[in-house]
Amino acid sequence: MTHVVTDNCIKCKFTDCVEVCPVDCFYEGENMLVIHPDECIDCGVCVPECPAEAIFPDTDLAAAPQWLRLNQEYAEKWPNITRKKEPLPEADALNGVANKLPDFSPKPGDGD
Structure with a gap:
């Protein structure tokens, strides 16, 4: 299980979540962040830090396969x-x- 960043991050790109990530699994696009699913340890500390409420466990979303693929690819x-x-x-x-x-x-x- 992993967490994924979803479409509410697009064109917002708040980065409060990256500061609390203990394994540095966030990656930066031009107008969105993604989580590397192979690096995420599923701790969930990023979820309450996201002002856009754009981060979810991959098991909580009906559209999770789409977001998991997008997060993995980018x-x-x-x-x-x-x-x-x-x-x-x-x-x-x-x-x-x-x-x-x-x-x-x-x-x-x-990036940094």
Whole structure:
């Protein structure tokens, strides 16, 4: 079991979660974070830290296979992030907006 980042992170990219992760399993894209499912130890400390409520155990979501695949794929491509950064400028306005997957960018972020 692992945790996955879902679409509410898209265009928000709050990074409060990365500071508390004991195994540094977050990876940064241009407009989203993902969790590497092979590195996540399922401790759950990131879940309450996410202001966007975008992190879930993979067993809690009907769409978990889609998000698990996306997290796995991009964790292999994007740089690791271990420190808190400013969220995207539109984060507060877009927090909670449904169906943001069409806005997903496959481009990498800067990492640490």
